[in-house]
Amino acid sequence: MRLFSKTKKTVGWMSITIQEDGIYMAHVTLMPAAQPQVGLIAFYPADKTQTTATLEKIAKELHVDRYECTNLLNSGEYQLLSVDAPNVPQDELKTAIRWRLKDMLDFHIDDATIDVLDIPGDKNAPERKGAMYAVAAHDQFIKQHQSLFEQVGIPLSVIDIPEMAQRNISALLEPEDRGLALLFFDNTGGLLTITFAGELYLSRRLDVTLAQLLQTDIDQKNTCYDRVTLELQRSFDHFERQFRFITVSKLMLAPLGDGGSGLQEYLAANLYMPVETFNLDAVLDISKVPALQQPQQQQLYFMALGAALRHEVTTL
Incomplete structure (x- = not known):
């Protein structure tokens, strides 16, 4: 789900996920008629006071300006809400969703960045009204993520959410x-x-x-x-x-x-x-990163790998 975007650059995604113990990174390339290939994983230990300095170090050591980068919101920085799909033209969809969300959020709707995700219905019952997921994030969190990466010179293309990162792995299974x-x-x-x-x-x-x-x-x-x-x-x-x-x-x-x-x-x-x-090697080619053969490493990099499995979809 694209909350904001910039010009596309290279094949594959570099995900940069900031967690309590540090920053986890993964680069994955989708391969035609083959398993997605993990080209790189990396971990930089850091607490919250060290995030900016650590990202600066990452930018220099891994030359992340060569990659298309994505970052995940933390669970407390957004709300994922299921709503009935409004019966409006496509170009009015987000406006209609915004109106429906105004009494469902714990902050003012004018301060929200909204994106939507379709939940396809039963193809054998097309007359039934469908549902959608709406992602609402307070503008301040989006700006914080943007500002942090811009400050250290990392070109951030997409801000995503953990549910979609996990969806990417589930789809392979x-x-x-x-x-x-x-x-x-x-x-x-x-x-x-x-x-x-x-x-x-x-x-x-x-x-x-x-x-x-x-x-x-x-x-x-x-x-x-x-x-x-x-x-x-x-x-x-x-x-x-x-x-x-x-x-x-x-x-x-x-x-x-x-x-x-x-x-x-x-x-x-x-x-x-x-x-x-x-085991992740059932759906990913991890031959270039043998450390991922260990279950503990798979758990640690699970969300980073899911985010890096992003593929472009039609946004609504």
């Missing part, structure tokens, strides 16, 4: 004519997405962190497993009611790092659908 649920955890919490035909149909945030899932206390860990299971059951029930024309084939767990097998076993025993874990 989908069985033909079936939907796919994908669940990812980091130290900010969990993110569940359901995709079908490469489109994002559902997104849910889970208030359980990776650290909680990997803790050693068995009772507390099982409590977290129960919370995750309940949220998944509710989400799947809601999805089935809303999108009866989509069959979700399985739940895939994104790499959790060392010690993550317990969650897969627990969910498989308590959900009605198959639950599998996957």
Whole structure:
């Protein structure tokens, strides 16, 4: 979802994701009739006070001006809202969506940057009114991201959101004519997405962190497993009611790092659908970055890789 854009430059995307422990980067090139190729990953440790200096270092050492760069908003910097698709001409769509969002946001609509994403309906029931996702970010957050990268001389082309980064990976895993649920955890919490035909149909945030899932206390860990299971059951029930024309084939767990097998076993025993874990080398060519063979590294770079898998779509 393009919140703003500049002139395109080179093939492939360099994603630059700023997290609590530092800055994660990945460059991926989409290959015709082959797996997307990961050409580079990099991590620069930095706390919030070091972000600008670290980005300056990255700009010099990696010559990122040669790349098309993308950056992800943090989860607290935007709202992702499902709305009914308004019955208006295409050129009036964003204005109509903006009007619908004015009472749904926790800030004034005049201060919002809005983008929209279509949620395709059942092709066998075209008369049914469709839905859309609207992304609303406060202008100040967009300007902060723009200003930060401009200050250090990094050409930022796109600001995206984690849901779309995860969608990019999920689309590579989908069985033909079936939907796919994908669940990812980091130290900010969990993110569940359901995709079908490469489109994002559902997104849910889970208030359980990776650290909680990997803790050693068995009772507390099982409590977290129960919370995750309940949220998944509710989400799947809601999805089935809303999108009866989509069959979700399985739940895939994104790499959790060392010690993550317990969650897969627990969910498989308590959900009605198959639950599998996957390795990124099933969908990506990681031959140039052997470090990504390690599950822990796959978890750390998951969002950066998803963002770098961006492909141009028709924006609304």
